[in-house]
Amino acid sequence: MIATESLSKRFPRVTALDRLSLDIGPGVTxxxxxxxxxxxxxxxxLLGLSPATEGRAEVLGLDVATSGPAIRERVxxxxxxxxxxxxVSATEFVVHMARMSGLPPTAARERTADTLRHVGLYEExxxxxxxxxxxxxxxxxxxxxxVHDPKLVLLDEPTNGLDPVGRDEMLGLIRxxxxxxxxxxxxxxxxxxxxxRTCDHVVxxxxxxxxxxxxxxxxxxxxxxxxxxxxxxxxxxxxTAALRKALTAAGVVLHARVEDGMPxxxxxxxxxxxxxxxxxxVRDTVADLGLGLVRMEQRRHHIAEVFRPGPExxxxxxxxxxxx
Amino acid sequence: MSxxxxxxxxxxxNIGYRDYDGPRLGRAYARRSLFSQSLRGAYxxxxxxxxxxxxxxxxxxxxxxxxVVVAVAVATKLKDLPLDYTRxxxxxxxxxGLYLASQAPQSVSRDLRFKTVPLYFSRPIExxxxxxxxxxxxxxxxxxxxxxxxxxxxxGSLLAKMDFADQTQGFAQGLVSVALLSLLFxxxxxxxxxxxxxxxxxxxxxxxxxxxxxxxxxTLQAIAWSTDSxxxxxxxxxxxxxxxxxxxxxxxxxxxxxxxxxxxxGAGQGVVYLLVVLALVAxxxxxLMRRYRKxxx
Numbered sequence: 001m002i003a004t005e006s007l008s009k010r011f012p013r014v015t016a017l018d019r020l021s022l023d024i025g026p027g028v029t030x031x032x033x034x035x036x037x038x039x040x041x042x043x044x045x046l047l048g049l050s051p052a053t054e055g056r057a058e059v060l061g062l063d064v065a066t067s068g069p070a071i072r073e074r075v076x077x078x079x080x081x082x083x084x085x086x087x088v089s090a091t092e093f094v095v096h097m098a099r100m101s102g103l104p105p106t107a108a109r110e111r112t113a114d115t116l117r118h119v120g121l122y123e124e125x126x127x128x129x130x131x132x133x134x135x136x137x138x139x140x141x142x143x144x145x146x147v148h149d150p151k152l153v154l155l156d157e158p159t160n161g162l163d164p165v166g167r168d169e170m171l172g173l174i175r176x177x178x179x180x181x182x183x184x185x186x187x188x189x190x191x192x193x194x195x196x197r198t199c200d201h202v203v204x205x206x207x208x209x210x211x212x213x214x215x216x217x218x219x220x221x222x223x224x225x226x227x228x229x230x231x232x233x234x235x236x237x238x239x240t241a242a243l244r245k246a247l248t249a250a251g252v253v254l255h256a257r258v259e260d261g262m263p264x265x266x267x268x269x270x271x272x273x274x275x276x277x278x279x280x281x282v283r284d285t286v287a288d289l290g291l292g293l294v295r296m297e298q299r300r301h302h303i304a305e306v307f308r309p310g311p312e313x314x315x316x317x318x319x320x321x322x323x324x
Numbered sequence: 325m326s327x328x329x330x331x332x333x334x335x336x337x338n339i340g341y342r343d344y345d346g347p348r349l350g351r352a353y354a355r356r357s358l359f360s361q362s363l364r365g366a367y368x369x370x371x372x373x374x375x376x377x378x379x380x381x382x383x384x385x386x387x388x389x390x391x392v393v394v395a396v397a398v399a400t401k402l403k404d405l406p407l408d409y410t411r412x413x414x415x416x417x418x419x420x421g422l423y424l425a426s427q428a429p430q431s432v433s434r435d436l437r438f439k440t441v442p443l444y445f446s447r448p449i450e451x452x453x454x455x456x457x458x459x460x461x462x463x464x465x466x467x468x469x470x471x472x473x474x475x476x477x478x479x480g481s482l483l484a485k486m487d488f489a490d491q492t493q494g495f496a497q498g499l500v501s502v503a504l505l506s507l508l509f510x511x512x513x514x515x516x517x518x519x520x521x522x523x524x525x526x527x528x529x530x531x532x533x534x535x536x537x538x539x540x541x542x543t544l545q546a547i548a549w550s551t552d553s554x555x556x557x558x559x560x561x562x563x564x565x566x567x568x569x570x571x572x573x574x575x576x577x578x579x580x581x582x583x584x585x586x587x588x589x590g591a592g593q594g595v596v597y598l599l600v601v602l603a604l605v606a607x608x609x610x611x612l613m614r615r616y617r618k619x620x621x
Binding site: 047049069070072073075076077079081082083084085086087088092096097099100101102103104107111114118128144148149180181182 | 340341342343344346347348349350351353354357358361370371372375434435438439440442443444445446447448449450
């Protein structure tokens, strides 16, 4: 779908992309990076709107430097910022955008009705966009990117500004864009966590450099590190130690003790979850010991963690990660 | 409700996602679509009822004097129209100015303000297509506004059985003149409107540019005339859009100048007028192209 070869983009003051080589296949691919990591620059180059300083890039097998219009006919783009005029209805707006993509008038109207239904806009599509909620606006933005049935859509921060429920709905919709519609997706975000659940493949860039490119199964190995915190009780004055002993006896792999550096860090146990059973085991063990379970959560990790060469290193030195 | 209905009778089918295998008509089609959408938009068509009010009123105001002239000419069996075709736009310049000030910002400022422009440029059309479509639509809208009353005059003159050759020539000259006017005014209006995403500023800028330049030029011309320096009058006319059109049509289209003492430019000065008009049209296009280089995505 997308291939880049030592792609660089330099502005007078900053280097937005630095010799980036990628090969992205069909499916849902996440492009993760902090603000200013070069995600938007990357999208502009892929759409053939901004020439690369060095290197080359191909989208759908077409060179971005020479086949910009052909690429833009078969690719959809959803910008990060607001882009909807408030005084027209979603239907009118999307029909117009469909025609701008080259669809004949009748096809534009049919595809608009279909696409708006697929993104979950029904009767409200005849009302002016100005009265829509943020979630509905995001759906219209997605619909205009899909209306011409592209082979690939580039979604720039589609979950921006949404509440947790809206976020989940949007992520589910993005997943469906590939599974049900057969359209490959490149979605950017600065949150690795939400992309893990949605994407088949995650590419992490920082400062224009490629940090990591791997399938999400690699990342989920990382997230199966569980952090558990328990209270002390009269029978077990040191609840953490008692739980550690009990879990070790039950055969759970425990990671090194979390060192000082954060308040309460000494009370957190890090252990490897091999599946659903581990959660049940921890719950039962804590209950048997008569301790209070303060928290049990998947360790969240920051983009910086991906600097580490592999999941093993991150797992064996969790304290270092913690203090970053 | 108590008995379950057989499944076969009522069933909702989810037809799922359908691919699109039909034609994709590409850049030229998209440019035409944008042109017609912008042209319709300039008269409020395809927009809310509220936005139809002003352009339609202005269109009516433009046409009413022509209808009155025709009515009078037919009723009193005049031999010639009391008003030249080329003079009509000069008389109604305030209406044209108002129309431009109201519609040029709605054509370009909306896309800038609501950041819709990147959506266009992420599609097959390019900057040049966008600028050409918007410029073409604005000029076409102005042409419809200024040529319609001329058409009314022409039809009326034929109904009143005036000299056919005479009237046809006058009508043709008038059409050329308003075509030039449409290009010139459309360009100036769009450039001023595209400088700011705020619609109000765009409206004010267009009105200010047209009235201040015309006010200054006609005042200076009047001063030049009263101080017996008639030579300066035609040169001063180069500095406002409407006097430029006046000059060009005086020099080449058989119009009577509305300058003081009818001191319009001769053929030599007329060439300068024409060159300035063409330079302004080309300049407007170039400025618009530059402007959209910055805002594209």
